[in-house]
Amino acid sequence: MRARYGSQAQFLAVYVREAHPVDGWRLEGNDAVGISIEQPVDFAERLDAAAKCSAHLEIDMPLAVDSIDDRVGHAYSGMPDRLYVIDRDGWVTYKSGRGPFGFSPAEMEQSLVLTLMEQAEQNVVAGQGAIDVEDL
Amino acid sequence: MPARKHPLAFLALALAMFFSPATDRRSAADDGQDSASTASGAGWNWLADVRVPNLSWRAPEIVEMLGAMLGGSQMGPGGGWFHAGQSRYDFRWLADRHDLNADGAISREEFQGDLAWFGILDRTQDGLLAPDDLEGSSGSSDAQQMQMVARWFGPMDGNSNGRISKEEWAVVFDRLSDGKGYLSPRDIRKLLLGPGPGVRPAPQPVARQPEPAPAEPENDGGPSVGTLLKGLAQGELGSWQEGPRIDQEAPDFDLPLFEGQGRIGLSQFRGKMPVVLIFGSFT
Numbered sequence: 001m002r003a004r005y006g007s008q009a010q011f012l013a014v015y016v017r018e019a020h021p022v023d024g025w026r027l028e029g030n031d032a033v034g035i036s037i038e039q040p041v042d043f044a045e046r047l048d049a050a051a052k053c054s055a056h057l058e059i060d061m062p063l064a065v066d067s068i069d070d071r072v073g074h075a076y077s078g079m080p081d082r083l084y085v086i087d088r089d090g091w092v093t094y095k096s097g098r099g100p101f102g103f104s105p106a107e108m109e110q111s112l113v114l115t116l117m118e119q120a121e122q123n124v125v126a127g128q129g130a131i132d133v134e135d136l
Numbered sequence: 137m138p139a140r141k142h143p144l145a146f147l148a149l150a151l152a153m154f155f156s157p158a159t160d161r162r163s164a165a166d167d168g169q170d171s172a173s174t175a176s177g178a179g180w181n182w183l184a185d186v187r188v189p190n191l192s193w194r195a196p197e198i199v200e201m202l203g204a205m206l207g208g209s210q211m212g213p214g215g216g217w218f219h220a221g222q223s224r225y226d227f228r229w230l231a232d233r234h235d236l237n238a239d240g241a242i243s244r245e246e247f248q249g250d251l252a253w254f255g256i257l258d259r260t261q262d263g264l265l266a267p268d269d270l271e272g273s274s275g276s277s278d279a280q281q282m283q284m285v286a287r288w289f290g291p292m293d294g295n296s297n298g299r300i301s302k303e304e305w306a307v308v309f310d311r312l313s314d315g316k317g318y319l320s321p322r323d324i325r326k327l328l329l330g331p332g333p334g335v336r337p338a339p340q341p342v343a344r345q346p347e348p349a350p351a352e353p354e355n356d357g358g359p360s361v362g363t364l365l366k367g368l369a370q371g372e373l374g375s376w377q378e379g380p381r382i383d384q385e386a387p388d389f390d391l392p393l394f395e396g397q398g399r400i401g402l403s404q405f406r407g408k409m410p411v412v413l414i415f416g417s418f419t
Contacts, residue, residue, distance in 0.1 A: 004252075010405050013414045015394065017371050020419035025359045025367045030419055033295050037419055039372070050394045053418035057298055061414075064391035064400050070371055075387040077197070077379030078415025079371050083221070084379075086386040086411045090402065091161045095382060096221040098197060098374055099416065106259070107221045108412065110270060113253045114225040115410045120249070121233075 001109060002061055008116055011061040015050040016073035019080035043068045083108040087115050161383040198368075198376045205364040224382050227267040230257070234265070241266045288327055386413075 002011045020027045021039035030036065035056075040046035043065070050065045066072045073079050081099025085108060086092055094111030096103050234242045234249075242265035247254050259269040294304045312323040359367075367373035380386055390401035405411050 007409070009409050010411045011414065012400060012411060013416070014391065016415050016417055018417045018419045019367075019372055021372065024370070024372050025363050027419065029290060035419060039370075047394060049418055054394060056418070062400055063394045065394050066391060070375075072387075072389045072391060073415065074371065074375045074377045075379065075389070076413065076415060077375040077377045078413075079375050079417075080373055081416040082379070082413075083415075084386065084411075084413040086402065086413065088405065088407055088409050090386050090388075090406055091224075092380045092382055092384055092386050093224040093410070094221060095223075095379065098201075102221065104221060107223075109256055110259070111221070111223040111225060112410065112412060113256050114223070114229070117249050117253065118225075119410065 001105060005112065005116075009112060013059060013061055013063045014072060014076075014078060015046065015053065015063055015065045016078050016080075017066075017070050018049065040068065085111045085115050088119060093118075161385070196378055198374065198378075201368060201374050202365075205361055205368065222382050223270075225270075227265075227270050230265060230270070284328075386411075 005011070018024070018037055018039050020030055022031075022036050023038050037049050037052075038045075040049055046068060047065055050063060053059070054063050064072075066078075070079070076082065076084065077098070079098075081103045083094070083096035083103060083105065084092060085094035093115045094108055096108060230242060231238075231240070234246050236246045244251065244254055244263065247265070254265065257265050257269055260266070289300070292300050292304060292308050294301075294307065300308075308327070309319065312327055313319050314323075364373065368376075386402060388402045390399055392399050402411060
């Protein structure tokens, strides 16, 4: 999906608190494929987990790592997973339900397209505004 | 964190987050642009056009999650809860701009944007943009369909990297074909409708049996209520905060990039382009 939007939108992943650490709600599915991570207790450990994640899932977008006090994760209620679209003026245009089951990339993409359409509309209006000023 | 030690504070915090004021795009907008103008003296008619997301009375998600966990939910497909996403845009927004003949649907000819975008918006792929392409149904049915997919995708995805390789697909073929060298309709049914390992249906209500010993919660071997509550209290399964709502200001941040190549923050993109934020973890 990221490729479709090229330079029109910035995709940014934020790595937050582990949803299924082995010392929490451990998942057999994770164990079965050797994904066993204790909840990181400091930033260095989280950075390590993020590195493993990025390599395993071949993440090809910027991956920011949240501080260990989960400041950004809580500010956005990002745990365990969540998608947002934020317009270029900094307002939220789309917010997914909580993951994993409220997490719908297809639904998010529609809002991204609509955000870009609204932005194009604003560009046209701004362009017209500039012409009006020059006419004075 | 105090929330972990004081359950009442935990709930109070959740409620405070729900009702806390936050910067709202409507309050920041010029009065002249609002449809909430009372200049016409039309009494309270303008209320119908005002969108005030801050005052929605849906229970905070944290309260819903707590309720689901305490009610014995396994928080799995079909057994937990989820909401469709929320968007600033609805079909009316699109129709106002593109439904030139006001017939309730937008054809490709009427659409005045990039036709590639038409395809993305046309969820039903029927060549028309209509309410069912966007609202509610798109989110919930997409999520429901993906839940169904998740039931068989996971077991097939041998190394759990979110992708099924040719080799993994071959393993599935061998397993289902059971030496026949082909797949029959019944084999496909096994694939699509058989329960996958690790997927636990919601526990059915069971009449309590009188038992002398303290019983384990009836959860088919899945996470105990204690595990779920601990996960919630520690923010693993969900934050007690709600996060910004539609048309609220997205909180700025400044975080290090994992590749060690500096930092990134939302304000870098202000005035330039929209940002898609994807929150998650490895597990």
